[in-house]
Amino acid sequence: MKNSLMLTALASTVSAKGWGPYHPPAYSNNSLSFDATIRVNAEQRYQTMIGGGCSGAFGAACTTNTLSAADQDTVVRTLFDENIGALSILRNLIGSSPGTTILPTCPATPAGPFNYTFPAANNDSCQLTLAQNALKYNPDLYLYADAWSAPGCFKTTGREAGGGFICGVRRSNCTYDWREAYANYLIEYVRLYQQRGIKVSLLGAYNEPDFNPVTYSAMLSDGYQAYDFLSIFYPMVKKAFPSLAVSCCDSTGARQQRDLLYELGRLGGKTLFDVNTYHNYQSDVKRPFDDLLAGQPTLETEWSDGGNTWTRTWDVSGNNFEGFQWAIYMHNAFRNNVAGWSHWWCSWTSPTDASLVQVNGTSYQVSARLWAFAGYFRFARPGAVRLFTDSSVEEVYVTAWQNKNGTIAIPVINAAHYTYTLDVQLSATNVSIATAYLTDNDHNVTQAGQFTFEGGRFTAQIEPRAMKTFFLEEAAAY
């Protein structure tokens, strides 16, 4: 805004000097075409998809309780059904505040006794119920149990909120070393869910360890301190649950996470976790993390606005929490080898962009951000492998994914305000049937045509400011 006012001021100065009125050139689009060539090579392969998700932390899982039973069910179905929102990750908070913790009474020393109890209030603040309901629609749910802090009595500050370190790591100053107790406590949360028939896939000891919010559950750690804890935690997890994966470390941004991983790596700690987890708040991913990893996948595990708006539209204002923008954020992450993308809350009551669904008493709304998720995760299912792709034009974005059964999903995003004609060229695959699914201001991942093609090449159009996913299959053999 400021800039355009300055330009106007400059223009009037110029004409005051007597150069006469400005005559714009006659616009010509004779030489403009809106054709893009997209290449896909199924022999050049990258990361394996984990999926998309959201969280029911801090009571968010209870926010649908004011809806009718039928609507409560529809919200969970909308998020997790493979044919609707197609999410597959649910991130639980391992509560550390009074009333939400599995360890209501702290022993005086790490010798115990530890009296663990499932948090009875609303079944772990409705997180158990949400997990049970999500499993109805996605039996392969990837549950990520993550702690924001250790119990206060395990920490340098004696408080679960507002920073502090786990006792026993470098730069801590405690009488006792509580690291093993913290490891057991985290494993116990997994066991309490297992006893209720729910499998946890990923376990985390940290949330934003580079950031002290002062007011709520938080614990700090740099990469050196993470080494001091993970070197005890990782083998204990593997002993208790060999197939349970360990995350590190949910930093506030990709750059913050890179610093932490670099420090961890300096001590030889690159193999003390299974999934590299970061948030997208304070910096986004500019290049793959691969140089700091020992081959582990990367997940973006939390992001939202945090501002006081509710954006449900696809592409009306151009603000960064419209669905269209989220399609491009995810595109960028995937091109940098990120294997999945989680929103912050699944649902919430205040009208902010912190959630995918906004609940207001007995009614609810779904943000078009969910349709950006669905444009990827409905077609590139967990286990799909990203393939080499490129696009001949900057404003047409493309990734491609091959599912375990050979089907190929090509989510394409057109940032132009014009229709593009795509010339799609595939190699090292025999697919020949395409179905297109369109998302724009008027369509929510709506089937928009099916056709057959030969020789690994087809032509199709993509609407302005749209995401279109082409789902490709081989013709059935007769």
Ligand SMILES: *[C@@H]1O[C@H](CO)[C@@H](O)[C@H](O)[C@H]1NC(C)=O
């Ligand atoms: C440029 O393209 C627009 C939209 O297709 C068309 O309406 C217009 O006539 C074209 N202008 C010229 C100068 O060709």
Ligand SMILES: *[C@@H]1O[C@H](CO)[C@@H](O)[C@H](O)[C@H]1NC(C)=O
């Ligand atoms: C353990 O905690 C439960 C629930 O908080 C309580 O009922 C029980 O008495 C406690 N057991 C011991 C041995 O403290």
Ligand SMILES: *[C@@H]1O[C@H](CO)[C@@H](O)[C@H](O)[C@H]1NC(C)=O
């Ligand atoms: C907790 O969930 C169980 C089912 O797992 C249900 O029977 C029980 O009523 C729930 N309790 C509360 C307090 O919501």
Ligand SMILES: *[C@@H]1O[C@H](CO)[C@@H](O)[C@H](O)[C@H]1NC(C)=O
């Ligand atoms: C230990 O360190 C924490 C965090 O730096 C500090 O808040 C606390 O006062 C210290 N405690 C002691 C006993 O020095």
Ligand SMILES: *[C@@H]1O[C@H](CO)[C@@H](O)[C@H](O)[C@H]1NC(C)=O
């Ligand atoms: C919630 O619903 C009430 C009653 O229908 C309405 O007056 C209010 O504006 C709604 N609030 C939001 C944030 O949408």
Ligand SMILES: *[C@@H]1O[C@H](CO)[C@@H](O)[C@H](O)[C@H]1NC(C)=O
């Ligand atoms: C698309 O989803 C939005 C909610 O994001 C809803 O308001 C709208 O009615 C849906 N449109 C279609 C065509 O299904």
Ligand SMILES: *[C@@H]1O[C@H](CO)[C@@H](O)[C@H](O)[C@H]1NC(C)=O
């Ligand atoms: C292949 O897998 C995809 C993704 O899971 C699924 O949507 C599709 O129906 C499967 N196709 C066949 C022919 O099994």
Ligand SMILES: *[C@@H]1O[C@H](CO)[C@@H](O)[C@H](O)[C@H]1NC(C)=O
């Ligand atoms: C494609 O089909 C040909 C002929 O049946 C076969 O030899 C080739 O292995 C197939 N390629 C792929 C990538 O499936």
